[in-house]
Amino acid sequence: MxxxxxxxxxxxxxxxxxxxxxxxxxxTVFDPSPSPWRGRPYQPDLDSVLVNAPPEIMSIRHGDREHYARWLDGDAHAGAHTDERLGRPIPPRAVYGRYLVDTAEAALARFARTELVGAAVTGVSLAGRPVVRTADGRRHPADQVVLCVGGGVPRDGYGLAGAPGFVADPYPLRRTLAGVPPRKNVAVIGTGLTAVDIVASLAARGHAGRISMVSRSGTLPFVWQRPLPTDLRYLAPDRLRSLEGPVRLAEFTELIRMELAAHGESWDALAAWIAAAPGRDPAASLREQLAMVDAPRLGRRIVQEAAHTAGPVAWRLLAASDRERLRGRHFRTITSAASPMVPRNAALLLELFEAGTLEALSGVEKIEAGSAFEITHAAGVRTADIVINAVNPPPHAIPRAAEPLVSSLLAQGAVLDPDGGLAVDPGTGRVLVGGRPDHRLHVAGDLAGGGPFLVSGIPGVAAQASRAARSIGGVRSR
Ligand SMILES: Cc1cc2nc3c(=O)[nH]c(=O)nc-3n(C[C@H](O)[C@H](O)[C@H](O)COP(=O)(O)OP(=O)(O)OC[C@H]3O[C@@H](n4cnc5c(N)ncnc54)[C@H](O)[C@@H]3O)c2cc1C
Incomplete structure (x- = not known):
């Protein structure tokens, strides 16, 4: 094959x-990137650009939570990257990129013939044996095709493209921040993990001007707590899989309530605390959460883990009206709770808030380019010399580099999922073509439609890849 x-x-x-x-x-693997295997997030960059999760959540080998931790153990520099509060190594993302490169090279050595083609794929013909077309005009026949094209890039929500001083796509920060004069006032659009990367990296470069994080909600990600086993019962994904859909949100909420009660905690109290987060002073909130990194109560850890493991199963079972409600009203809060920032970055942001060099402005209505940028927010107007875009694309967005490829599949009977991405069969990851799963075409990663509204992290991507391997012909035995 x-x-x-x-x-x-x-x-x-x-x-x-x-x-x-x-x-x-x-x-045969196709990618025009000069540094393959690292994808978009794990390219060489500043040391201040850190992974967002501890090693047990970053293993690229589905079913082996220790795979990445073992690689780190063998890395001479890993110890230098310990996040003291979390008690776990949190290295720069470029170091994680080396792990991906090492894993890819070891994996490739097991196959009889391999080739890495440095060209973008522009289409796949499904008439007869599949044929992959690349931008250089070449054609590559194959029996099985797997789409691993990643997600979208930040959206230009305020129409600032081309304005002098506007940075549309922040990565790699070593290049985009190199042009930011240290005394200028900088506005970062967004308050998610990308915005945190940018603020941490500006601080690491000794930025002396004001930094404003500007967004509609003003909600910062929550702060990681030290991982502890949660032992999910009511929210165990296998238990949810046995439910018949559609299931109402109220029924899932009851399961969350029972899960927390089984651990001696109140869902109503935790939900109220989480829902109040956007209204809290960001410095006070970071201070409170940094004091909770070691707290033994499991409630928040349960909610975070369940969002990634039970969440995708629950999402598929939910009634359409409930999905809409979650997406519309709770998207930001759930994302912030499910994908927290590492304590080292939280402590750094707190320091900057306390020093008065960082502020968070919410209720942003418009941002206009002129001799300086004018940002109209809930409490007035703020000016900035530089604006850096950190607005994350919606989950299951089609990456620009994959648009011709996706168009070619749509022209042959593939369809878009109503929630974004390509419609796939959830059990196998096979793309639906003409309404039926095509056994020759799979998706692994964010382009697979039908998942929840969280962008896939490493565990989700690894699980999808393992599903595709199983569907193609088998997972290797270890
Ligand atoms: C900035 C950032 C930081 C993140 N940090 C973390 C983290 O710390 N922990 C975590 O768990 N998750 C994190 N994530 C989530 C992330 O989505 C996954 O970790 C992972 O990178 C997704 O892998 P992927 O292979 O699906 O996509 P990518 O890693 O983006 O790789 C997709 C590849 O496809 C190539 N490609 C696209 N179109 C074509 C085409 N037409 N032809 C050929 N090649 C093409 C691209 O060049 C790219 O190399 C982060 C995401 C981002 C954006």
Whole structure:
């Protein structure tokens, strides 16, 4: 069997690592990136650009939570990256990129024939044996094609493209921040993890001007607590899988309430605390949460873990009106709770808030470019010399580099999922073509529609890659 993998990021690495090589004649991977296997997030960048999760949540090998931790143990510099409050290594994302490169190279060595083609894929023909077309006009036949093209890039929500001083896509920060004079006032659009990366990196470069994080909600991500086993019962994904849909949100809420009660905690109290977060003073909130990093209560850890593990199963079972309600009213809060910032960054932001060099402005209505940028927010107007975009794309967005490829599939009978991404069969990740799962075409990563509204992190991507490997012909035995 000949396999074509489109995209050489984390999903592709997870897939290569999972595939059983016995029936595979050749593997061809396509990606125009100059540093393959790192994808968009894990490129060489500043040391202040950190991974967002502890090692047990960043293993690229589905079903082996220690795989990345073992690699880190063998890395001479890993100890230097311990987040003291979390008690876990939190290295720069570029270090994680090296882990992906090492894993990909070890995985590739198991196949008889491999090739990395440095060109973007512009289409796949599904008439007869699939044929992958690349931007250089070449055609590559294959028996199986897996789309691992990643997610979108930040959206230009305020129409600032081309304005002098506007940075549309912040990564790599070592390049985009190099042009930011240290005394200028900087506005960062967004208050999510990308915004946190930018503020931490400006601080690491000794930025002396004012930094304003500006957004509609003003909600910062929550702060990681030290991981502890949660032992999910009512929210165990297998238990949810046995439910018949559609299930109402109120029924899931009851399961969350029972899960927390089984651990001696109140969901109503925790939900009220989480819901009040956007209204709290950001410095006070960070101070409170930094004091809770070691707290033994499991409630928030349960909610965070369940959002990633039970969440995708629950999402598929939910009634459409409840999905709409969650997406419309609770998107930001759930994302902030599900994908927290690491304590080291929280402490840094707190220091900047206390020093008065950082502020968070909410209720942003418009941002206009002129001799300086004018930001109209809930409490007035703020000016900035530089504006850096950190507005995350919606989940299941189609990456710009994959638009021609997706168009070619849509023209042959694939369809978009109403919640974004390509419609796929949830059990196998096969793309639905003409209403039926096409056994020759799979998706691993954010392009797979039908997931919840959270962007897939590493565990989700690794699980999807393992699902695709199983569907193609088997997961290697270890
Ligand atoms: C800035 C950022 C930081 C993140 N940090 C974390 C984190 O710390 N922990 C975590 O768990 N998750 C994190 N995530 C979530 C992230 O989505 C996953 O960790 C992971 O990178 C997704 O892997 P992927 O292979 O699906 O996509 P990517 O890693 O983006 O790789 C996709 C690849 O496909 C290629 N490609 C696209 N179109 C084509 C085409 N037409 N032809 C050929 N190649 C193509 C691209 O060049 C790219 O190399 C982060 C996400 C972002 C954006």
């Amino acid at each position: 000949d396999i074509a993998i489109i995209g050489a990021g984390a999903a592709a690495v997870a897939l290569l690592d999972a595939l059983d090589p016995s029936d595979i004649r050749s593997v």
